[in-house]
Amino acid sequence: MYNLSLxxxxxxxxxxxxxxxxxxxxxxxxxxxxxxxxxxxxxxKLTRIEDExxxxxxxxxxxxxxxxxxxxxERANLFVALTNKDEDNxxxxxxxxxxxxxxxxxxxxxNPDNAALFKKLGIDVTVSSVNLILxxxxxxxxxxxxxxxxxxxxxxxxxxxxxxxxxxxAVGKRVGDISLPGESILSLIIRGEGIxxxxxxxxxxxxxxxxxxxxxxxxxPLRIALTAT
Amino acid sequence: MHILIMGCGRVGAQIAATLDAEGxxxxxxxxxxxxxxxxxxxxxxxxxxxxxTEEESLRKAGIDQTDAFVAVTExxxxxxxxxxxxxxxxxxxxxxxxxxxxxxGELFKTLxxxxxxxxxxxxxxLKEMITQ
Numbered sequence: 569m570y571n572l573s574l575x576x577x578x579x580x581x582x583x584x585x586x587x588x589x590x591x592x593x594x595x596x597x598x599x600x601x602x603x604x605x606x607x608x609x610x611x612x613k614l615t616r617i618e619d620e621x622x623x624x625x626x627x628x629x630x631x632x633x634x635x636x637x638x639x640x641x642e643r644a645n646l647f648v649a650l651t652n653k654d655e656d657n658x659x660x661x662x663x664x665x666x667x668x669x670x671x672x673x674x675x676x677x678x679n680p681d682n683a684a685l686f687k688k689l690g691i692d693v694t695v696s697s698v699n700l701i702l703x704x705x706x707x708x709x710x711x712x713x714x715x716x717x718x719x720x721x722x723x724x725x726x727x728x729x730x731x732x733x734x735x736x737x738a739v740g741k742r743v744g745d746i747s748l749p750g751e752s753i754l755s756l757i758i759r760g761e762g763i764x765x766x767x768x769x770x771x772x773x774x775x776x777x778x779x780x781x782x783x784x785x786x787x788x789p790l791r792i793a794l795t796a797t
Numbered sequence: 798m799h800i801l802i803m804g805c806g807r808v809g810a811q812i813a814a815t816l817d818a819e820g821x822x823x824x825x826x827x828x829x830x831x832x833x834x835x836x837x838x839x840x841x842x843x844x845x846x847x848x849x850t851e852e853e854s855l856r857k858a859g860i861d862q863t864d865a866f867v868a869v870t871e872x873x874x875x876x877x878x879x880x881x882x883x884x885x886x887x888x889x890x891x892x893x894x895x896x897x898x899x900x901x902g903e904l905f906k907t908l909x910x911x912x913x914x915x916x917x918x919x920x921x922x923l924k925e926m927i928t929q
Contacts, residue, residue, distance in 0.1 A: 685882055
C-alpha cells in the first residue's frame with residue numbers, strides 16, 4: 569500500500585491510455601489535486617486531453633522503459649493501465665512495478681478471465697467492466713441464487729449473498745450442521761424485514777438471504793452447500 | 798517433444814516446419830486463418846485457429862501436454878503475456894518468447910522468461926558482416 573501522507577496527500581498518478589476512461593479518470597484525479605500524467609500514442613487523443621485539462625500528457629508507448637523513465641515513473645505512487653488491450657496493460661504494469669518500483673498498479677481488463685493471471689504476476693488491482701456489469705445484472709435477477717457484493721483484500725476474499733431456495737437441503741438445518749467449504753463464514757441472515765447475526769443454533773429458512781465471506785474458489789461449493797436440493 | 802507455437806508468421810511457420818521435419822509433435826496457433834498459408838505443404842502437425850493468451854484456446858491446443866511453448870507473434874506484449882501464461886499458469890517446462898524491444902526483453906529476462914531479441918541478434922550479425 570502506498571503512503572497517503574506522502575507529499576501532503578498528493579499522489580503522482582501515471583495513466584496509460586488516453587481514451588474516454590483515461591480522460592475521465594485524469595479529470596477526476598486532477599479535481600482532487602493529484603499530479604497526473606497521461607501517456608498515449610495517439611496524438612489526436614492527446615491534443616483533446618491537453619485542450620481540456622492542460623499540459624498533462626506524454627506522447628509515447630507506456631510499455632517502453634524509455635518513455636516511463638521520461639515520465640519519472642520511479643516517483644509515481646500509482647500506475648493505471650487503461651488501454652483496450654489486456655496484454656499491453658499487463659506489460660505496462662509489470663514494467664512500472666519491476667523496473668521503476670511503482671508501489672501500486674491497476675490494470676483494466678477486457679477479458680475478465682485474465683484476472684487470475686494478472687494477480688499471479690503481481691498486478692495489484694484489476695478492473696473488468698464486464699464483471700462490474702454482471703454484478704449488477706445478478707442483483708436484478710431475483711431467481712439468481714448468488715450475488716457478488718464486494719471483494720476484499722484485492723479479491724482474496726469476497727462477500728457474497730446467497731438466496732436460499734425453498735427446496736434447498738439447508739432449509740430447517742442449524743447453521744452449525746451445515747458443512748461450509750474452506751474458511752467460509754456465514755455473517756448475516758436477512759429474513760423478511762429483519763436481519764440476524766447467525767450463531768451455530770440459527771435455523772436456515774426458505775427465502776433467507778445469507779451474506780457470507782468466502783474465498784473465490786470456495787464460492788461454488790458454498791453455493792452448493794446452501795442451495796442444493 | 799510436444800511443441801506449441803503461437804504465431805504463424807515467417808518465423809513461426811519456419812520453426813514449425815523444421816521441428817515437424819525432425820519428428821516432433823508440433824501444434825501451431827494463430828488468430829488469423831490466412832496465416833497458415835505460410836506453412837510448408839509437407840507440414841504434418843496441427844494448425845489451430847486460436848488466441849494464445851486465452852486459457853481455453855491453450856487448453857484446446859493441448860498446453861497441458863506441451864513440453865515447449867514458443868511465442869513468436871509480431872507483438873511483443875502479446876508474446877510476453879502468452880509466455881507468462883504458459884510458464885506460470887500451465888507450468889510448461891520450456892517457454893521461449895520473442896521480444897523486439899531490447900529493454901523490455903531484458904526486464905522480462907530478469908523476471909524469469911527466456912527471451913530472444915531479434916533486434917539485438919540482427920544488430921550483432923550486421924556489425925560482424927560490416928566490420929569483418
